[in-house]
Amino acid sequence: MCQQLTxxxxxxxxxxxxxxxxxxxLSQTSANAQKPPSSDPxxxxxxxxxxxxxxxxxxxxxxxxxxxxxxxxxxxAALQVCQPTPCASCGSPLTGSDPAPLRHQVTELxxxxxxxxxxxxxxxxxxxxxxxxRAPLPEGVPERAYGLRLPALGAVLSGAYRLSKRNxxxxxxxxxxxxxxxxxxxxxxxxxxxxxxxPVAAARRFGQPPPVGHVDETGGREANRRxxxxxxxxxSVTVFVIRRSRGSQVAKELGGAAFAGVLVxxxxxxxxxGPIKQPQLCGAQLIRDLPQLAAAGGAAGAMGEAxxxxxxxxxxxxxxxxxxxxxxxxxxxxxxxxxxxxxxxxREGALCKDAKSAALCRSLLQHEPxxxxxxREEGVEPTNNPAEVRSVDQKPRLTNSEDWSVxxxxxxxxxxxxxxxxxx
Numbered sequence: 001m002c003q004q005l006t007x008x009x010x011x012x013x014x015x016x017x018x019x020x021x022x023x024x025x026l027s028q029t030s031a032n033a034q035k036p037p038s039s040d041p042x043x044x045x046x047x048x049x050x051x052x053x054x055x056x057x058x059x060x061x062x063x064x065x066x067x068x069x070x071x072x073x074x075x076x077a078a079l080q081v082c083q084p085t086p087c088a089s090c091g092s093p094l095t096g097s098d099p100a101p102l103r104h105q106v107t108e109l110x111x112x113x114x115x116x117x118x119x120x121x122x123x124x125x126x127x128x129x130x131x132x133x134r135a136p137l138p139e140g141v142p143e144r145a146y147g148l149r150l151p152a153l154g155a156v157l158s159g160a161y162r163l164s165k166r167n168x169x170x171x172x173x174x175x176x177x178x179x180x181x182x183x184x185x186x187x188x189x190x191x192x193x194x195x196x197x198x199p200v201a202a203a204r205r206f207g208q209p210p211p212v213g214h215v216d217e218t219g220g221r222e223a224n225r226r227x228x229x230x231x232x233x234x235x236s237v238t239v240f241v242i243r244r245s246r247g248s249q250v251a252k253e254l255g256g257a258a259f260a261g262v263l264v265x266x267x268x269x270x271x272x273x274g275p276i277k278q279p280q281l282c283g284a285q286l287i288r289d290l291p292q293l294a295a296a297g298g299a300a301g302a303m304g305e306a307x308x309x310x311x312x313x314x315x316x317x318x319x320x321x322x323x324x325x326x327x328x329x330x331x332x333x334x335x336x337x338x339x340x341x342x343x344x345x346x347r348e349g350a351l352c353k354d355a356k357s358a359a360l361c362r363s364l365l366q367h368e369p370x371x372x373x374x375x376r377e378e379g380v381e382p383t384n385n386p387a388e389v390r391s392v393d394q395k396p397r398l399t400n401s402e403d404w405s406v407x408x409x410x411x412x413x414x415x416x417x418x419x420x421x422x423x424x
Contacts, residue, residue, distance in 0.1 A: 024356075070105055114150070114176045117141070144191060151191035203237045204254075211261040212380055215254055216387035217246050230254060231387045238387075262373055262380050264387075267363070280373035282384035286364070287311050293357055300357035303349040310342050318382060328378070335375050343368060 029040050059065060073079060081101075084094055119141055123134040137143065150172075157163045157171065214233040221227065228246045232239045232254035243250045251263070264280040290311065293304030317334065320326035346368065349361035364371070374380040 070103055076105065112175050142191075146191065148191075155192040200239065203239050204232075206237055210259075212264065212377075213254075213259065213261060214264045214384055214387035215251050216266060216384055217250070219246070233386045262377055264381060264384050266384055267367070278373075279367070279370040280377075280380050280382070281367060281370045282382075283311070283314070283371065284383040284385060286371070287315075289360065293360065300349060300352045300354035303345055303352065303361075304357070306345055307342065307349075310338060310345070313338060314382065332375055335372065339372055342371075 083097070086092065087094055119137055121135045121137065123132050125132045142148070154168055154172075157168050158165070163171065214231075216231045217228045218231075219226070219228055225244070227242050227244055228250075230241045230243060230246075230250055232241075239254065241250070241254065251265070252259075261278070262280055263278055264282065266282050266285050287308070290304050290308040293300060293307070313334070317326060317331055321328055321331045343365070346361045346365045350358055350365060352358050352361075374382040
């Protein structure tokens with residue numbers, strides 16, 4: 001009987017742990033975990049019931065209207081001067097001209113019709129040796145069947161607007177006329193890829209070695225294989241590369257062999273390839289992980305809530321440091337005590353019973369100096385937002401292209417042991 005009771009108790013303990021793990025997985029969203037917003041479950045928006053307004057729809061009498069700005073007369077394609085000939089009231093003939101006529105402009109797209117050029121390469125035989133020589137293509141004429149603008153349009157539709165190859169073919173057929181094979185869009189994508197190496201190499205050389213660099217990677221699939229789209233923001237340009245690895249060798253490749261500055265990144269092991277004094281770990285990612293840690297409950301949950309409370313002062317102080325309303329010396333002095341408090345909480349969390357929470361705290365303790373590099377080094381941001389924002393807004397779809405470059409662009413909780421306030 002005792003053995004059976006012990007077995008049942010161990011089974012209940014195992015099931016409780018499994019339930020807690022599943023509940024934590026279900027509660028993960030883009031706000032508290034490294035997940036894209038598209039993976040969030042659908043939510044039904046609350047419909048606000050409002051009283052019917054007595055005002056009519058549209059602009060109100062006191063509302064200053066806005067009108068579309070007219071183009072200068074010199075920029076319009078055609079100008080038509082319309083003069084009335086008879087009087088609308090009595091029919092008498094009208095003479096003269098209006099110095100301030102009513103201007104009515106219509107904007108229209110020109111007819112979309114592709115143009116083509118043909119080069120007839122003649123082959124002539126030599127009267128002396130009998131060899132046949134064919135004339136080369138004229139200078140500036142590509143060897144492929146498409147010019148420069150059509151492949152560029154196909155690359156933009158695929159990379160920036162995320163259209164499938166079939167949709168690109170349909171759009172080109174509807175907009176330009178004519179039927180095209182489905183494989184034509186793949187041929188269009190190859191042309192920009194062949195032109196990319198030189199500008200990408202120039203973008204990667206620009207500003208290297210930078211004093212501060214931002215690196216991020218996002219998983220995906222390329223040619224039905226696992227791949228990672230890496231983002232590097234070395235200066236005022238953004239460079240994208242696709243690699244089969246998310247290891248440190250890619251970060252070294254993006255940072256450059258001579259990189260000796262501060263590398264701001266997430267907590268991926270591939271990003272931390274420099275000495276411990278060089279990295280700055282993304283604080284925004286850590287703040288997103290804290291709600292998940294607080295949801296663990298027990299000692300781990302209390303520790304996660306306390307860490308979240310400790311992160312709040314930084315969220316208020318740092319914008320003031322950037323805009324100059326809080327002296328950096330006062331900020332650094334306040335962070336010293338805050339860092340002591342955070343380190344004590346991490347040591348406490350590393351000994352908690354929740355395995356996942358304890359592993360997170362041990363990892364943060366191991367790289368704890370990298371959480372505060374922005375305090376020691378001026379010009380360093382506490383987050384990896386420059387790479388994160390660009391990765392969301394500008395990352396192209398994973399295709400067979402390997403490199404891209406983008407131009408210039410950027411509940412009650414347990415309190416801390418001592419409240420830290422910045423000294424003005």
